[in-house]
Amino acid sequence: MQVSLDTLFSGLVLIVVVSSLFAFIYPAAYGPLSSTSEHELEELANTVLDKILLTPGYPNGWGADILLNLSSMTSFGLAKEGAHSPFELDLDKVMRLANSSEFPFPATLSLSPTTAATLLGLRSGERYGFMITITPALNITASLLSTFTLAPGYLVGSVFDIQVLNYARRPAANAEVTVLSILTVVTCGQDADISMINSSSSSAIADWSGRCTIDITSWLTVIKNELTGKELKKSTISIVVFAEYVGIRASRVFDFDLGSRLSGSSLGNYIFICLEEDQPPYGAAHVINATEALVLPHYILTGYLINETRGQSGLVVNAGSKKYRVYRTSMTLTDEVSVAFVVAKSLGHYFSIPSPRPPDLIRFGTGQPSAMKTSVQTRIVKIGALHYLFELELWREGES
């Protein structure tokens, strides 16, 4: 009996020792393995990023062709066809990534993230989730410091404080800042209202903190003198800030004309005007048949609109069967056009509607990262004449 108990006890001790050894070996072996696995995810993310940024997708011009059924695409890529340098993206393809719930862009023109994931091979075998974020390479902010009285009761912004940060959110000291101010004024004509668009360009160098002040008071004074004797019905100002820092160029539109129920977006030579009719006051809007396209930092192209919305009244936008009105511009909107403006009258007021190309933030993907390990790959890319920060997050869905 004594021998049995001894053997049993020593057996138990042996089991405890070996189990403890296993408990130690398993995580010790899986630690490096998980590290290798993470590195493998980095390699895959790098390959996927190259595929997106360096190949044009197929059909090659899938971005601009609004009649193309995107589910018939056989390859997904954003590179510009005929680009002479790598990491140059096609603006229209980037616009197709815009989320219609966050940006006034027709959902029928947006590419489905599931289609993109399938074309990238992220749905065969092991499933991966991804999220693409595109933001301007320079973080530009502007705030209104002072206003100018154009006519009694009509105030427009005149002094602006601009701050430029680089993509690492550090001050972009000595950045060259150019502000294109666009003033839309509407005066009473004999038969109809007359809308005029004036523009002015001002430049400054940012200080050590990336800040500078732009004052357009003198230009506004000239316009005020020109308006003497005319009955002013509306004035609105938008500024487009263009900044260049160590060769990186970025811009941002600031619309100080709040209260518009209309919003705009653009794809190829088309402009989409969206009327938000979720809450009162309701009413139709009338789009003025003119458009301005900005090629930064100095050029403005002007043209007119051609209605392309079937079965809808031309320039009158109301809460009809279609949420969007589609207009084709008389001029060619190249990738270098950073923003297109349209003026519209709604409920007795005039509004300037910018259509940024592309919007300041694009997020496109299968969902939010939810895995233990997410690989993040970042590149500076060129879209049109400007630079953007392209971020790809990739994760294994099985790790959620």
Added chain:
Amino acid sequence: MPSSPVSFLMTTVSLCLVLVALVTCFSVISNVILRDSTKTQLTEIADHVAGRITELRALLHMSTSENCTLVKTLDLPQDVVMLGYTVSIEEVDGMYFVVASLDTDRSVFGQSPLWSLDDQVSVELHNGTFATEEFSVDYSGMVYSGQENASVWAREVQGVPSVGLGVMRVEVQD
């Protein structure tokens, strides 16, 4: 109650069984870990090859030359856990995949996606040879670990782009 020799025998046999079970468990666990580790390394190799193919495809796309041939030799490990492996391009679910698998056990593999079968860039899976003035490439849709000058290539002939795996041979000029 069993007699003392019988009891001793039973406990000894039990102890031996426990030891055998522990050794078996250890062996299974170490095999699982080794298999996972091998699979991860093979996937990493497949990702690396897929990355180089994607790069060549992008360079080919940006090239303005009419008949362009690009070749890049692969820097692959000689073996994975002391075993040889094969890197090949295969069709899986309507997509081309780079697959790296062990020569001794094809069920241990890693794969990385390339692009759809309907893409305009075709993937050469058959045997053949093409040559330029400086080198020639024997392609077969697969390369083996330890193979000298294992390469990825991309070429566009009369507007038709294609990519593949092969072995580059540099012609020695007298």
